Amino acid sequence: MSSSTTPTAYAVSPDSGEHWSKEGAWRVTDGIHRIPLPLPMDGLKAINVYVLETADGLTLIDGGWAIEVARDLLERCLRDIGYGFGDIRRFLVTHVHRDHFTMATVLGHEYGADVALGLGDKPALDLLNDPTLDESPFLEVLRTAGAHELAELWAAGGGERPDPAIWLLPDTWLEGDQRIAVGTRTLDAVHTPGHTPGHYVFADRGAGLLFAGDHVLPTITPSIGFTVPPTPDPLGDFMASLTKVRALPDLQILPAHGPVAPSSHARVDELLSFHDDRLEQSLAAIADAPATGFTVAHQLAWTRHEKSYDELDPFSQGMAAMETKAHLELLVARGRATREETPGGVLFSAAPIGSSA
Known part of the structure; x- marks a missing residue:
């Protein structure tokens, strides 16, 4: 929950020359656009959805939150660059959180696009689709952290059962590290558990780009421990995944939240240092x-x-x-x-x- 360099609230993205959350389809490089979609009631303000053009149609990395205002904006921005929902062939979803997954699964099922998600996030989807679930599963996580009064406050503020209409199963489960062809590009799909157990980043080594999801964010530290069902050591997983990404070439960061940033190596080093300090403070x-x-x-x-x-x-x-x-x-x-x-x-x-x- 800490940040580096310019605060997220003021960060300008180099592809747009505007605040990173400003509406539009911003050209990152040939064949790639960044579309920020709104996140109402969320301090992050927006999520970046990335559109990759190919001769056969579009691949989107992440989909946004399945709410009407975000859907309408995505449709308008795609139209501005000459496309529509029917041109989407595939969603590569970095992880299962609602602002990344739910619009992808809704549009994927409506328009026949393949939706891919990391297999490590299947337990979360199974839980969210459990018909016997009678409260938000995050409430028990809060209780194990000792935050009982906070759990009651969360429950009173909307800890109701998840809507299964936006938590549909993906078409493709990603397992292990693999290479994915996207038109003439080849993406390295790299499993990076931590933020969630099934989180993936997608590295385009040829173009020097890292579609980083919530694993490497340029202005904030990704939240850790906010996942269900809980895993034994999410921070240990996250730090190991950071080290894994550090072993890749130094890439430009295309994050889910915040501006495009120049160096994955520099930011990973900052994140590891932050958590090392936090561990000492906690001890x-x-x-x-x-x-x-x-x-x-x-x-x-x-x-x-x-x-x-x-x-x-x-x-x-x-x-x-x-x-x-x-x-x-x-x-x-x-x-x-x-x-x-x-x-x-x-x-x-x-x-x-x-x-x-």
Whole structure:
């Protein structure tokens, strides 16, 4: 939840010369356009959908959130560059979160376009389509982080059952690293679990581009721990995936949120450094007494403005509690902390000096 360089709220994207979220189909390079679509009620403001032109039609990387205002804007922007929904042949979706997946699956089923998603996100779709689900599955994640009152607040504010009409299964499951032909381009589909278990980035080495989804964001740190069903060590997965992307050539970042940015290597290094620092801060917070992720989150600063936890809105507070728990879980995995499951949430304690792995 921290940021680097220019704040997202003020970031200008070099392809448009405008604020990165300004409406339009912005030319990134020959045959590739970036279309920011709105995210109402979300601090991120927009998601970038990337349109790749081929002789046979369009491939879109991510689809946006299945809401009317975003659908109408996507249709208008495609029309501005000479296309319509019927020209879409495939969606390559970076991960299952609603702002990336739901419009892709709705349009894919309406127009017969293939929708591809990482297999690691299948458990999330299965859960969201479970007819016995009687509350938002994120509420239990909040409770294990010790944020019980926040879970009740989330529930009161819309923790209802997900709408199965926008959580349809994809046509293609992506598994492992593979190469995908998109017209004359070849994309390296690279599995990068962490933000979600099935997250993928798509590297166009020939053009020097990284379609980075939410894995490498230029102005903010991707949220960690905000996924269901929960995984044992999402931050450990994320940092390993960052190292994996760092081993690729240095590529221009085409992110899901924020402006086009020049260097994947530089940004990955910043993200790894941020989380290393956060791990040390989290460890210091449990040095004297056991604590939950919720309790430790109160001791940390949030966003580039170094806000206190109590200054955050309830949704951001929940994200912060989940992310802090992810840091504490990685400390456990590294032998630097211990954990105990209690009715009040998972309690973490610093491991005795000299016991770390």
